[in-house]
Amino acid sequence: MVEDKHIDLAKPKIYPSWTNSTIRYSDLDPNGHVNNGAINAFFEDGRVCFRNEHMLQLGDDILAGFVLVKFSVDYLVPLFFPGSVDIGTVVTRVGRSSYKLGQGIFDGEKCVATAEVVTVSIDSNTKKSQELTHDLRAILERAMKV
Amino acid sequence: MVEDKHIDLAKPKIYPSWTNSTIRYSDLDPNGHVNNGAINAFFEDGRVCFRNEHMLQLGDDILAGFVLVKFSVDYLVPLFFPGSVDIGTVVTRVGRSSYKLGQGIFDGEKCVATAEVVTVSIDSNTKKSQELTHDLRAILERAMKV
Amino acid sequence: MVEDKHIDLAKPKIYPSWTNSTIRYSDLDPNGHVNNGAINAFFEDGRVCFRNEHMLQLGDDILAGFVLVKFSVDYLVPLFFPGSVDIGTVVTRVGRSSYKLGQGIFDGEKCVATAEVVTVSIDSNTKKSQELTHDLRAILERAMKV
Amino acid sequence: MVEDKHIDLAKPKIYPSWTNSTIRYSDLDPNGHVNNGAINAFFEDGRVCFRNEHMLQLGDDILAGFVLVKFSVDYLVPLFFPGSVDIGTVVTRVGRSSYKLGQGIFDGEKCVATAEVVTVSIDSNTKKSQELTHDLRAILERAMKV
Numbered sequence: 006m007v008e009d010k011h012i013d014l015a016k017p018k019i020y021p022s023w024t025n026s027t028i029r030y031s032d033l034d035p036n037g038h039v040n041n042g043a044i045n046a047f048f049e050d051g052r053v054c055f056r057n058e059h060m061l062q063l064g065d066d067i068l069a070g071f072v073l074v075k076f077s078v079d080y081l082v083p084l085f086f087p088g089s090v091d092i093g094t095v096v097t098r099v100g101r102s103s104y105k106l107g108q109g110i111f112d113g114e115k116c117v118a119t120a121e122v123v124t125v126s127i128d129s130n131t132k133k134s135q136e137l138t139h140d141l142r143a144i145l146e147r148a149m150k151v
Numbered sequence: 152m153v154e155d156k157h158i159d160l161a162k163p164k165i166y167p168s169w170t171n172s173t174i175r176y177s178d179l180d181p182n183g184h185v186n187n188g189a190i191n192a193f194f195e196d197g198r199v200c201f202r203n204e205h206m207l208q209l210g211d212d213i214l215a216g217f218v219l220v221k222f223s224v225d226y227l228v229p230l231f232f233p234g235s236v237d238i239g240t241v242v243t244r245v246g247r248s249s250y251k252l253g254q255g256i257f258d259g260e261k262c263v264a265t266a267e268v269v270t271v272s273i274d275s276n277t278k279k280s281q282e283l284t285h286d287l288r289a290i291l292e293r294a295m296k297v
Numbered sequence: 298m299v300e301d302k303h304i305d306l307a308k309p310k311i312y313p314s315w316t317n318s319t320i321r322y323s324d325l326d327p328n329g330h331v332n333n334g335a336i337n338a339f340f341e342d343g344r345v346c347f348r349n350e351h352m353l354q355l356g357d358d359i360l361a362g363f364v365l366v367k368f369s370v371d372y373l374v375p376l377f378f379p380g381s382v383d384i385g386t387v388v389t390r391v392g393r394s395s396y397k398l399g400q401g402i403f404d405g406e407k408c409v410a411t412a413e414v415v416t417v418s419i420d421s422n423t424k425k426s427q428e429l430t431h432d433l434r435a436i437l438e439r440a441m442k443v
Numbered sequence: 444m445v446e447d448k449h450i451d452l453a454k455p456k457i458y459p460s461w462t463n464s465t466i467r468y469s470d471l472d473p474n475g476h477v478n479n480g481a482i483n484a485f486f487e488d489g490r491v492c493f494r495n496e497h498m499l500q501l502g503d504d505i506l507a508g509f510v511l512v513k514f515s516v517d518y519l520v521p522l523f524f525p526g527s528v529d530i531g532t533v534v535t536r537v538g539r540s541s542y543k544l545g546q547g548i549f550d551g552e553k554c555v556a557t558a559e560v561v562t563v564s565i566d567s568n569t570k571k572s573q574e575l576t577h578d579l580r581a582i583l584e585r586a587m588k589v
Contacts, residue, residue, distance in 0.1 A: 024379075025319065026319045027317065027318045029318065029339075030338075030342055030345045031341060046322075046323045049321070049322050049323060050319075050379075053322040053379070054379065057379070086345075087316075087342075087349070089319075
């Protein structure tokens with residue numbers, strides 16, 4: 006297992022992969038803040054962009070075998086409409102059959118929320134977890150470094 | 152063309168097909184009303200349920216060839232959380248290559264919004280509109296009656 | 298009543314007011330297209346930006362008295378993730394107690410969907426429609442021209 | 444601090460507070476599963492219903508002072524359209540200035556996802572965490588028991 010333990014997800018400089026998304030009026034809650042659901046959708050966009058950037062070469066068959074099993078988010082400050090956010094994504098751990106991403110959402114320099122996400126590789130026949138392939142492991146380990 | 156012109160979409164009794172959906176907290180706008188986007192999603196659920204109820208027998212190939220081209224909605228009264236709505240759907244016109252649905256969203260007896268929706272049958276090769284099949288026409292004409 | 302009748306909503310050049318929004322992975326339907334709900338949310342963002350750009354000077358009291366009563370959209374071509382859209386908004390009619398906006402969503406040069414939206418001014422006490430104020434009428438008539 | 448440590452969030456019987464929500468077609472991902480964002484919205488609905496059921500008596504001023512700071516979810520099995528879910532919510536810890544909820548989403552008997560959510564009481568002037576009031580503490584401790 007390769008793990009980066011001493012990482013501060015609220016620091017932009019740790020992220021090698023970035024995407025950007027805009028806030029929608031329909032994201033607003035009755036209290037005038039952006040709903041957490043929109044924050045979570047931004048994290049998802051960061052993960053999909055990370056996958057498109059680094060993992061498409063693995064082919065659809067392998068990609069279909071990944072399942073997001075754990076999503077843990079810290080909401081730091083409220084977000085408002087209109088505006089846009091930058092979403093950073095980094096690999097923080099590569100395990101036997103799973104890997105972990107760290108993510109941060111930024112409103113300019115300000116970190117709005119951070120997340121940790123665990124994805125497991127699943128054998129499509131047995132539906133059980135299976136070892137990460139050598140190719141994937143190499144990709145993920147490269148993506149741990151800025 | 153078969154058309155039902157004198158139909159009042161705000162009257163529950165005109166609808167042969169019904170589904171139900173719940174309002175979510177995240178549907179709320181800053182003004183405390185349910186966002187129009189949620190209203191529109193309820194209409195979509197009514198259409199998908201109509202399709203599942205009446206049209207699945209046509210097979211995936213035929214269903215894939217339909218494209219929603221026009222959606223027109225009248226918002227009548229605001230809707231609030233928590234709560235649920237009933238969505239009624241009826242066929243109001245069967246044309247050569249398209250058909251029209253009428254829809255109503257109800258909060259109890261009260262009509263919240265009505266919609267008209269035009270769907271066109273598209274030839275998957277030429278991407279042009281094509282005549283409705285005899286089977287589909289028969290299904291749609293049956294669904295015009297309560 | 299002032300009305301611009303001969304307007305093609307699919308032409309970018311007619312729009313004096315623009316905003317931009319990004320597509321989210323969660324906007325995708327099972328068929329891989331962006332869901333109509335996201336398209337409708339883009340139209341809403343265009344309207345809110347139009348309001349923020351032209352009408353904030355009217356004050357909250359007046360703005361709270363507007364109700365969107367009719368939304369009619371033509372979906373022209375499918376939209377995909379990832380990507381972003383430009384949303385144009387123009388005033389097409391100024392009536393006694395209501396006004397109409399025309400809107401277009403563009404993926405580069407390509408028009409994805411157009412919409413017409415009717416908003417009515419409501420007296421907050423009687424809940425009935427009321428005449429547009431002179432100030433609002435002046436703002437809207439100015440916004441009819443590119 | 445009062446804490447219930449040995450609690451299995453995937454067991455329906457632990458939950459004293461329940462609500463129900465329907466799945467929407469627009470919740471579906473390109474892979475035909477319900478998007479995690481919808482799952483997260485169901486959890487939110489469970490929390491809002493818990494608040495409406497147990498905490499409204501505290502008054503708006505107190506309720507406005509709570510901030511959700513941490514949301515951690517385990518996704519167990521995929522969810523499909525159409526259908527509905529039951530959402531259970533329980534208090535699992537009452538701390539000095541924060542409390543923790545446990546939640547479970549159920550598709551019939553089957554647990555689809557579980558979540559842990561930390562909410563902090565914030566002083567509206569200093570924006571710092573403040574001790575839970577005696578009344579709130581009493582409410583929360585009662586809600587720890589089925």
